[in-house]
Amino acid sequence: MLLRHTPKEVKEREGLTINPAKTCQPIGAMYAALGIHGCLPHSHGSQGCCSYHRSTLTRHYKEPVMAATSSFTEGASVFGGQANLLQSVETIFSVYDPEVIAVHSTCLSETIGDDLQQITKKAGDDGKIPAGKYVIYASTPSFVGSHITGYANMVVGMTEQFAVSTGSKKEQINIIAGWMEPSDMREIRNLAQLMGVKIILFPDTSDVLDAPQTGKHEFYPKGGVTIEELKSTGDSSFSLALGCMSAEPAAVALDKKCKVPFETLDIPIGLSATDRFIMALSKTAGVKVPSVITADRGRLVDVMADMEQYFHGRKVALFGDPDQIIPLTEFLLDLNMKPVHIVSGTPGMRFEKRMQEILERAPYANFRNGMGADMFLLHQWIKNEPVDLLIGNTYGKYIARDEDIPFVRYGFPILDRIGHSYFPSVGYSGGMRLVEKILGALQDRQDRDALEEKFELVM
Amino acid sequence: MNKAAVMDTEKITLLEGRQHQVYEKKQGAGEVDISCDKTSLSGSVSQRACVFCGSRVVLYPVADAIHIVHGPIGCAAYTWDIRGAVSSGPELHRLSFSTDLQEMDVIYGGEKKLYRSLIELIDHYQPKAAFIYSTCIIGLIGDDIDAVCRKVAKEKGIPVMPVHSEGFKGTKKDGYKAACSALMKLIGTGPTEGIGKYSINILGEFNLAGEAWIIREYYEKMGIRVVATMTGDGRIDDIRRAHGASLNVVQCSGSMTTLARDMQEKYGIPFIRVSYFGFEDMSKSLYDVASLFSDRPEIMERAKEIVRNEIRKYYPEMRKFRAALTGRKAAIYVGGAFKTFSLIKALRTIGMSVVLAGSQTGNKDDYRSLKEMCDEGTVIVDDSNPVELSKFVLEKEADLLIGGVKERPIAFKLGVGFCDHNHERKIPLAGFVGMYNFAKEVYESVMSPVWQFAPRKGGLR
Numbered sequence: 001m002l003l004r005h006t007p008k009e010v011k012e013r014e015g016l017t018i019n020p021a022k023t024c025q026p027i028g029a030m031y032a033a034l035g036i037h038g039c040l041p042h043s044h045g046s047q048g049c050c051s052y053h054r055s056t057l058t059r060h061y062k063e064p065v066m067a068a069t070s071s072f073t074e075g076a077s078v079f080g081g082q083a084n085l086l087q088s089v090e091t092i093f094s095v096y097d098p099e100v101i102a103v104h105s106t107c108l109s110e111t112i113g114d115d116l117q118q119i120t121k122k123a124g125d126d127g128k129i130p131a132g133k134y135v136i137y138a139s140t141p142s143f144v145g146s147h148i149t150g151y152a153n154m155v156v157g158m159t160e161q162f163a164v165s166t167g168s169k170k171e172q173i174n175i176i177a178g179w180m181e182p183s184d185m186r187e188i189r190n191l192a193q194l195m196g197v198k199i200i201l202f203p204d205t206s207d208v209l210d211a212p213q214t215g216k217h218e219f220y221p222k223g224g225v226t227i228e229e230l231k232s233t234g235d236s237s238f239s240l241a242l243g244c245m246s247a248e249p250a251a252v253a254l255d256k257k258c259k260v261p262f263e264t265l266d267i268p269i270g271l272s273a274t275d276r277f278i279m280a281l282s283k284t285a286g287v288k289v290p291s292v293i294t295a296d297r298g299r300l301v302d303v304m305a306d307m308e309q310y311f312h313g314r315k316v317a318l319f320g321d322p323d324q325i326i327p328l329t330e331f332l333l334d335l336n337m338k339p340v341h342i343v344s345g346t347p348g349m350r351f352e353k354r355m356q357e358i359l360e361r362a363p364y365a366n367f368r369n370g371m372g373a374d375m376f377l378l379h380q381w382i383k384n385e386p387v388d389l390l391i392g393n394t395y396g397k398y399i400a401r402d403e404d405i406p407f408v409r410y411g412f413p414i415l416d417r418i419g420h421s422y423f424p425s426v427g428y429s430g431g432m433r434l435v436e437k438i439l440g441a442l443q444d445r446q447d448r449d450a451l452e453e454k455f456e457l458v459m
Numbered sequence: 460m461n462k463a464a465v466m467d468t469e470k471i472t473l474l475e476g477r478q479h480q481v482y483e484k485k486q487g488a489g490e491v492d493i494s495c496d497k498t499s500l501s502g503s504v505s506q507r508a509c510v511f512c513g514s515r516v517v518l519y520p521v522a523d524a525i526h527i528v529h530g531p532i533g534c535a536a537y538t539w540d541i542r543g544a545v546s547s548g549p550e551l552h553r554l555s556f557s558t559d560l561q562e563m564d565v566i567y568g569g570e571k572k573l574y575r576s577l578i579e580l581i582d583h584y585q586p587k588a589a590f591i592y593s594t595c596i597i598g599l600i601g602d603d604i605d606a607v608c609r610k611v612a613k614e615k616g617i618p619v620m621p622v623h624s625e626g627f628k629g630t631k632k633d634g635y636k637a638a639c640s641a642l643m644k645l646i647g648t649g650p651t652e653g654i655g656k657y658s659i660n661i662l663g664e665f666n667l668a669g670e671a672w673i674i675r676e677y678y679e680k681m682g683i684r685v686v687a688t689m690t691g692d693g694r695i696d697d698i699r700r701a702h703g704a705s706l707n708v709v710q711c712s713g714s715m716t717t718l719a720r721d722m723q724e725k726y727g728i729p730f731i732r733v734s735y736f737g738f739e740d741m742s743k744s745l746y747d748v749a750s751l752f753s754d755r756p757e758i759m760e761r762a763k764e765i766v767r768n769e770i771r772k773y774y775p776e777m778r779k780f781r782a783a784l785t786g787r788k789a790a791i792y793v794g795g796a797f798k799t800f801s802l803i804k805a806l807r808t809i810g811m812s813v814v815l816a817g818s819q820t821g822n823k824d825d826y827r828s829l830k831e832m833c834d835e836g837t838v839i840v841d842d843s844n845p846v847e848l849s850k851f852v853l854e855k856e857a858d859l860l861i862g863g864v865k866e867r868p869i870a871f872k873l874g875v876g877f878c879d880h881n882h883e884r885k886i887p888l889a890g891f892v893g894m895y896n897f898a899k900e901v902y903e904s905v906m907s908p909v910w911q912f913a914p915r916k917g918g919l920r
Contacts, residue, residue, distance in 0.1 A: 001548055005584055015572035016579050017532065017559040024533030040504075046595055046626035047499060048509025052537035055864045064845060064868045067813075071499045072627040079601065091502030096846070099838070107531045108595040108627060124886025142531035143560050143596075215874045219848040227734040296471060371559070395539070 003402045008383040018376035020175055022345025023317050024142035025150030026193035027053040031145040035203020037224030038099030040092055041067040043108025044085055047198060060413040061209045061421050066219055072108060081114045091131055098132040099227055103405055105214035110141035118437040132192050146346040148246050151179050152360020155250040162165055163234035165258035170235040172198040176250050178267050178323040181315045183208040187424035194292055200229045210421045211303040234258035238284045242267045243323030267323050268426045270331025271300055295408040296428040303435055310442055317341040317382050320411035326358060333361050340385055340445040343378040344369040406441035466699050478530055480841040504844045504864050507819050509626035510595055515632020517714050520544035520551055521667050521693040523587040525580050527556045528791040529573050530594030544635040544665050546692050551586055568822045570602050587695035588618040595626045632713055632820050637720035642698060649696055651703025657752055658684040660704045662713035662719055667689025670889035674735055678747055681761045702726045702812050708733055708748055713795040713820045734797060735889035737805030742766045769891035778840045780898040785810030787905055792843055792866055793880050796821030802861060814855035817843050845869055858905050876904030876914035
């Protein structure tokens with residue numbers, strides 16, 4: 001029992017996190033930046049940060065992840081990291097030749113007081129940025145927020161620093177992707193295409209972190225939103241931000257800079273959230289919902305109905321990131337399940353407010369986010385009120401094993417299974433995949449535990 | 460619209476400023492003079508990590524201590540149970556503890572938070588000791604973690620060790636040193652009665668996939684007592700009495716040589732460097748230890764017997780692997796240079812040649828020795844990057860890449876076999892059985908049918 005020491009009694013802890021349900025900003029910024037075509041993310045800090053982020057993303061995606069580092073030394077911490085960053089810009093353009101460098105800060109560079117705006121401007125003034133190439137930046141101090149905040153900040157960076165309003169509007173809609181898998185981003189594009197809506201999706205990590213085997217190491221894989229597309233987001237007629245925490249800040253920034261109105265939606269996970277997404281897309285683009293999509297919806301409802309008896313009243317503990325937890329909680333409720341414990345290490349008022357709305361249907365639920373909301377707390381809650389299912393990233397496997405709970409992997413990071421980068425969980429077909437996974441876990445358990453005479457062939 | 464594959468890795472030139480970290484052994488190439496021990500060039504896509512990483516990997520396997528990462532959450536999150544350093548008992552090391560510093564802590568200091576965290580944790584888990592890792596910003600915000608550690612140690616009556624591992628203060632090697640100095644403070648604080656003359660400490664063995672157990676068993680079979688393994692399956696009480704051993708046997712040159720030197724200076728304990736990879740080096744490490752206890756010839760006798768029996772056990776299988784793998788080529792890019800030496804020999808045992816040999820942390824002597832060992836045409840690199848690695852793997856037509864987590868997907872994208880010789884090994888690669896496992900893993904990966912489907916080999920037909 002790996003977690004044998006977790007006591008049942010919940011005591012308020014003072015300033016200590018045990019087994020976190022979040023990580024730090026920079027990895028989110030790195031992930032977002034990988035969703036720009038031809039972009040090399042750059043970590044302005046110690047070498048270790050960059051190495052850890054790349055390793056974690058590699059473990060999650062089983063893909064090479066390229067990013068550069070300022071390689072801070074003692075000198076940099078005394079004199080500031082400007083020289084390191086200027087040197088980096090020069091090195092990167094001369095050797096790795098990206099279209100754009102997306103710089104994010106770290107706790108170290110933020111504490112020293114490096115000003116990324118000023119340094120990147122200086123790089124431009126000094127002629128270190130070749131014509132037609134770009135350096136964008138986002139401030140991502142690790143001691144504020146979480147990886148979700150870092151993702152949001154980098155997406156804000158790409159809108160603020162690329163979007164231009166030429167004065168003539170284009171018939172296109174921006175879809176700002178909250179933190180989701182490459183498979184999900186691909187599915188969003190598919191859905192828009194089926195609807196006949198021209199969209200700019202950003203960031204877009206499909207074809208970057210789910211790249212095919214080619215026999216070559218593609219330093220810049222073919223996917224990602226292009227710079228031209230990012231520039232044109234300022235001329236789009238409307239933005240749909242998928243996720244109040246990871247996507248909305250960029251929509252706000254774009255509205256402010258280029259007067260592009262927006263609506264914030266939940267990431268379309270599960271039936272209700274997908275309904276809202278499809279209807280919003282239909283309304284803003286003035287298109288009808290095609291029958292292939294309504295048929296898909298029908299299939300999801302059908303499978304929910306077919307297996308309804310297996311979901312009813314089953315208790316679920318759930319942990320992970322805000323924009324995924326919100327619609328997932330709603331979906332569990334739509335399935336007639338009971339999300340009794342919900343934890344996220346990510347702080348945020350928008351998140352809390354949205355969860356309050358969703359949890360009006362589940363007044364019994366324990367929900368906590370931000371400080372003190374870690375896996376240790378979740379485990380204690382589960383000890384006090386056991387559950388039938390645990391949903392969350394790979395780190396849930398300790399609790400699942402110790403408490404012998406069926407476990408569905410969902411979220412970031414998933415270090416021990418594949419599938420998340422290839423099979424979407426958004427949209428109606430994504431909903432079906434979730435249903436299949438949840439049901440599979442519950443029914444496998446039922447089979448495992450069934451007495452011989454109750455061991456059923458037909459379920 | 461998308462510009463496919465902006466860079467063709469096969470045509471890439473070396474990173475400017477990196478010419479001195481790459482060397483190709485060929486006639487007229489001159490002496491090897493690789494500049495190493497230096498931090499990576501700003502802006503490079505380096506495969507290296509930081510000081511904190513070095514300290515964390517060395518101390519991590521101590522299983523009955525709590526390991527608190529003092530800083531923002533990331534450093535704790537990324538090092539949470541990622542290394543399969545197995546414990547036979549307590550598993551406190553597999554949990555993740557962090558002070559999770561917030562903006563206010565950065566402004567007003569994190570000492571109080573650290574103090575409270577320590578008290579809470581020690582009360583709750585009753586550990587044998589605590590290690591406090593300082594991360595990048597701790598030095599900058601002026602937290603006196605030494606003072607906090609002293610205070611808590613006094614109040615709680617257990618050793619509370621500060622580990623000065625601010626990420627930017629050097630390279631991963633400096634992290635090893637910080638870890639060694641924390642261990643050095645523990646050593647000498649425990650009783651040594653009854654340990655006896657025929658005793659050793661195993662240093663630089665982290666019990667990945669249970670490797671330390673295998674090694675320990677060999678030595679114990681020889682009639683030698685193992686006082687402490689540092690730090691694989693490590694226990695605080697063993698470490699505290701490690702100064703009672705007669706000899707330090709050091710594996711993994713980079714991480715623990717400092718500790719061995721310090722123990723030699725302070726306690727007069729001699730040390731030898733060994734490697735447990737491959738039949739050749741594994742046998743040598745048993746003989747070398749035995750020869751230092753020559754007043755008991757039976758120790759050498761038993762060492763010979765172990766070697767004989769083990770090799771007899773695995774030799775027939777090895778011949779099969781060798782027959783299949785002869786002529787195949789390998790590229791090696793691992794953490795320490797010492798490991799590279801062993802791997803070259805181990806690969807030769809199974810008929811494979813090495814076309815690229817590199818490390819993250821080798822020193823000048825290491826690279827000179829590497830040159831001696833390598834064949835003509837072998838490329839030697841220090842602190843390499845994915846572009847270089849891809850370039851050489853393709854140019855030299857390697858069939859196998861040996862590396863760590865970041866190298867694995869590169870090998871697979873290129874369509875060559877891979878063997879993890881780092882944290883993520885799933886089977887023991889040390890010892891005689893380890894050589895067999897290694898050969899088997901290499902064989903299975905290199906001979907996998909999957910490579911024939913790679914587009915580079917023809918693709919859809």
